[in-house]
Amino acid sequence: MPLRLIEAVVPKQKKEEIEKNFQIEGVIDFWREELYEDKTIYKILVKTEVSEKIIDRLSRKFSKDERFRIVVTDVVATVPIVEDEKEEEAKKKKKTVIGRLRVSREELYSNISSSANLNYIYISMVVLSTIIAAFGFINNNVAVIIGAMVIAPLLGPNIAISLATVLGDVELEKKAFLTGFVGGFIAFVLAVILGVAFEIDPTAEEIRKRIFVNFGDIVIAIASGTAGVLAFTTGASVSLVGVMVAISLLPPLVASGLLFGSGYILYSMGSMLLFLANFASLNLAGVLTFSLQGVRPLKWWEAKKAKEYRRKSIFLWMILLILLIGAIYLEKKYIRP
Numbered sequence: 065m066p067l068r069l070i071e072a073v074v075p076k077q078k079k080e081e082i083e084k085n086f087q088i089e090g091v092i093d094f095w096r097e098e099l100y101e102d103k104t105i106y107k108i109l110v111k112t113e114v115s116e117k118i119i120d121r122l123s124r125k126f127s128k129d130e131r132f133r134i135v136v137t138d139v140v141a142t143v144p145i146v147e148d149e150k151e152e153e154a155k156k157k158k159k160t161v162i163g164r165l166r167v168s169r170e171e172l173y174s175n176i177s178s179s180a181n182l183n184y185i186y187i188s189m190v191v192l193s194t195i196i197a198a199f200g201f202i203n204n205n206v207a208v209i210i211g212a213m214v215i216a217p218l219l220g221p222n223i224a225i226s227l228a229t230v231l232g233d234v235e236l237e238k239k240a241f242l243t244g245f246v247g248g249f250i251a252f253v254l255a256v257i258l259g260v261a262f263e264i265d266p267t268a269e270e271i272r273k274r275i276f277v278n279f280g281d282i283v284i285a286i287a288s289g290t291a292g293v294l295a296f297t298t299g300a301s302v303s304l305v306g307v308m309v310a311i312s313l314l315p316p317l318v319a320s321g322l323l324f325g326s327g328y329i330l331y332s333m334g335s336m337l338l339f340l341a342n343f344a345s346l347n348l349a350g351v352l353t354f355s356l357q358g359v360r361p362l363k364w365w366e367a368k369k370a371k372e373y374r375r376k377s378i379f380l381w382m383i384l385l386i387l388l389i390g391a392i393y394l395e396k397k398y399i400r401p
Contacts, residue, residue, distance in 0.1 A: 066111070066112040066138075066139075066298075067092065067109060067110065067111060067112060067139035067142065067146065068109075068110055068111075068112050068115040068136055068137065068138060068139060068167075068168070068171075069107060069108070069109055069110075069136070069137045069139050070106075070107070070108040070110060070115060070118055070119065070134060070135075070136055071105060071106070071107050071108075071134070071135040071136075071137070072105065072106045072107075072108065072122050072132075072133070072134050073103055073104075073105050073131065073132065073133040073134075074103070074104055074105075074106065074122065074126050074129075074131070074132060075102055075103065075104070075126065075129050075131050075132070076102055076103065076104050079096065079104075082104075082106065083096075083106075085118065085121040085122065085125070086106075086108055086118065088114065088117065088118075089114070090110055090111040090113065090114030090117075091108060091109070091110050091114065091118070092109040092110060092111070092146050093108075093109045094106055094107060094108040094109065095107055102131065103131055109139070109142065109146075112166070112167055112168075112298075113166060115136060115167065115168040115171070116166075116167075116168035116169050116170075119134055119136070119168050119169075119170055120362055122134060123362060124362075134170070136168060136170065136171050166297040166298055166357050166358070166359075167297060167298065169231075169359060169360070169361075169362070172227065172296065172297060172359065173227065173231070175296065176220070176223055176224050176227050176296060177224060177227075177236055177239075179219075179220025179221070179223065179224060180220055180221045180224035180236070180239055180240040180243045180244075181239075181243065182239070182242060182243040182246055186217060186243065186247065187246075187247070187250065189215055189217040190217045190218070190247045190250050190251055190314075191250065191254060192215070193212045193215040193216070193217055193251075193314055194212075194250070194251045194254045194255060194314065194318055195254070195258075196208060196209075196211055196212040196215070197209055197212035197213075197314055197315050197318040198254075198255055198258045198318050198321075198322060200212060200270065201264070201268070201270055201271050201315075201318065201319055201322055202258075202262050202264065202322075204265075204268040204269060204270050204271075205270075206270055209270055209315055212312075212314060212315060212318075213312040213314065213315060215314075216312055216313075216314065217247055217314070218244060218247050218248060218251070218313040218314055218317075219292065219312070219313065219346075220243075221240045221241075221243040221244035221247065222240070222244055222313065222343065222346050222347060222350070223292065223293065223296060223346075223350055224236060224237075224239075224240035224243075225237055225240045225241060225244065225347055225350070226293065226346075226347055226350025226351045226353075226354055227350070227354055227359070228240055229347075229350075229351050229354075229373060229374055229377040230351060230354040230355055230359050230360075230370065230374055231359070231360075231361050231366075231370055232361060232366060232369045232370030232371075232373040232374070248313075248317060251314060251317050251318060251321070252317055252318075252320065252321045252324075253321070254321070255317070255318040255319075255320070255321025255322050255324075255325065256321045256322075256324050256325040257325065258321070258322060258325065259321060259322035259323065259324060259325020259326045260325040260326070261325075262322075263326070264322050264323060264325070264326040264328070266323060266326075266328050266331050271319050271322070271323070271335075274315060274316045274319040274320075274334075274335045274338055275319070275323070275331045275334040275335055276334055276395070276396075277334065277337050277338045277341055277392045277395070278392075279389070279392065281338060281341060281342075282341055282345055282385070282388075282389065282392075285341060285342045285345030285346060285349075286345045286348065286349045287349075288346075288349075289345055289346035289347070289348070289349030289350055289353070290349045290350075290352075290353045292346070292350075293349065293350045293353040293354060293357075294353060294357075297353075297354070297357045297359070312342075313339060313342050313343060313346070316335045316336070316338040316339040316342065317335075317336070317339045319335040320332045320333075320335035320336040320339060323335060334395065337388065337391055337392065337395065340384075340388055341385075341388045341392070344381055344384045344385045344388060345385060347381050348378065348381040348382060348385060351374060351377055351378055351381065352378065355374060
């Protein structure tokens with residue numbers, strides 16, 4: 065059973081007034097430490113899925129106080145072991161709510177927004193994964209290509225775009241778009257250079273797989289994008305390794321650059337179409353999954369603005385996906401041999 069430890073620094077008040085916020089199912093235990101004159105620290109051990117509820121309650125009450133601070137920690141183990149004694153009772157009363165079995169909004173935001181930072185580490189990962197993928201294609205070595213997929217530097221910014229859309233966070237969305245664009249541009253240009261320098265065989269199996277897009281690729285991309293977002297929201301990001309292999313944005317982009325650099329312009333467009341299909345599918349699936357998981361802004365007026373923003377975004381991603389499906393149909397009918 066995943067647990068979180070919430071440490072809340074709050075101004076001194078009547079303890080009954082604060083502690084009544086912890087009287088909900090899912091709070092395992094809590095204790096209080098006196099700091100100094102006007103501060104108290106509460107440590108609350110909770111099930112992961114109720115951490116957001118506790119954080120929201122405290123934030124609504126104390127967010128305007130400069131002394132207020134919350135720190136959330138993933139609990140690896142606790143002694144004595146916490147047993148879910150009320151699990152059967154909760155099932156009988158049907159209290160389990162679908163879509164709430166996730167980490168808190170704040171923890172989610174911290175994890176995902178950090179993956180959209182444009183820095184030398186991110187650029188280095190893009191360059192290295194591009195080189196790995198390129199030589200995997202040149203040597204027609206699927207194991208090497210999978211290695212590049214696992215690195216998947218472009219996945220973080222795209223998940224961040226979806227989260228920013230759901231929260232109506234324009235600044236995060238701008239940052240994620242910029243990071244994703246810069247990474248994609250570097251990968252494509254580097255692949256073009258390698259395509260000029262090395263001989264590329266468009267009939268090689270691994271490249272050919274990424275020249276022609278099938279409708280099944282869109283279904284796989286949507287399913288994989290959904291699984292990726294679920295992995296983030298449940299805090300189980302280790303499982304993203306398998307998702308990266310299925311949804312990876314980098315290999316079709318690298319294949320497109322290699323083919324473009326070698327003069328196979330038409331084939332390059334086919335690989336770029338696969339990249340765009342994965343990009344649109346990932347973001348559409350991300351927005352829908354975050355929404356179904358109940359990810360919302362804290363304040364009601366922010367939630368209202370984010371709802372409208374989310375609707376427009378879903379509409380735009382669906383239009384783009386429909387256009388891509390139309391392009392795939394035309395490619396299959398008139399271009400594909």
